[in-house]
Amino acid sequence: MTEYISPETLAVHAGRPPRDDPYHAHVAPIYQTSTFSFESVESGARAFAREEGGASHIYSRLNNPTGQALESAIAALEGRGVEAEVMALSFGSGMAAISTVMLAAAGGGRIVAQDALYGCTHDFLRDQAPGLGIQVTFVDTTSTEAVAEAIDTHDDVRMVFVETPANPTMRLCDLEAISGLAHQAGALLCADNTFATPYHQRPLVHGADLVVHSTTKYLNGHGTGVGGAAVGRDPELMDRIRTFRKNLGGIAGPFDCWLMLNGIRTLALRMERHAANAARIASWLDKHPAVLRVHYPGLASHPQHTLARRQMERGYGGMISFELEGGYDAGVRLMESVELCSLAVSLGTVDTLIQHPASMTHACIPEEQRRAAGISEGLVRLSVGIEHVDELIADLRRGLGHG
């Protein structure tokens, strides 16, 4: 598919069955099988000899054709504009992808990680990684200076790990600047691209070595499965991650891969609408008297809007967070009055999801620590869906009381 470069065409076509498919299947079939039989002892031996490169089919913990179809679609989307061949590996969840990548690429060294990461990524780094031979330094990676200082003070940094835009503050990390710093120190940059998706942001083009995804979110898009992916361009590094995947066992099942691949077919269309709706809602909220601040990279008032314009493309995604003037109680009131928006964690589904970190996802974290991470009592996170934007605004207006 190298001759096609648009996300619209690649999302629809990448990972389609080959022309010589024995049944001329139009859509990638689900190979719901645990094992693959060999025609002869000799072909079995050949399959095992090829297994290193992931080219053969032996057993579905190693490889499965449905998973490979998904992997080639994700690689095509993340690899647009990258000189080298880009590879993707599918995982049973975003966390399986993230933990496997960290163990494979940073084991025995140090990870400099963003201080406000997705909750489970943060937990893994804080509570489990040190016992598994990975030292961790948390810094505010939205500040390039803070990353430089952390890299300077430690000589064992193997990886810098960032999420951009960050959850739920919607602050950005400067991928180009951070990858330069990481590479100078012989370290890798790994970016979690779940929020932006390859439609809006291609970290590999901006210097990242690895991209991870929770495909559970926008890539699936319909909330029908849990999955993950790791993407990169260094064949040796990807082989190492593949071996860790084989032995840790976090590969995705064929049916889930098929759901993800079907979701990807409409990625460009969905992201276009998610972003257009989010932009409308962000500017409406920005003028609302009950709203103190809106965090959306597409707003000119976002402190890193210039970076957003350089690093993101075709818009700024569907995630918004905003702070309510009335604090905690106003957050609870909004949660209780919306009808169209579902009260739910997760994100990236076709319908709109709303959540209030202080009373929901981050309720277990002491208020002081929440505030330090930029999560105020009135902060609300919105995963804007693809419904009619006027009806979404009407739903929020009801919940905000006036304006």
Ligand SMILES: *Cc1c(COP(=O)(O)O)cnc(C)c1O
């Ligand atoms: C959901 C999420 C994850 C974890 O993915 P799972 O599929 O739930 O394991 C990681 N990073 C980000 C940014 C997420 O939103």
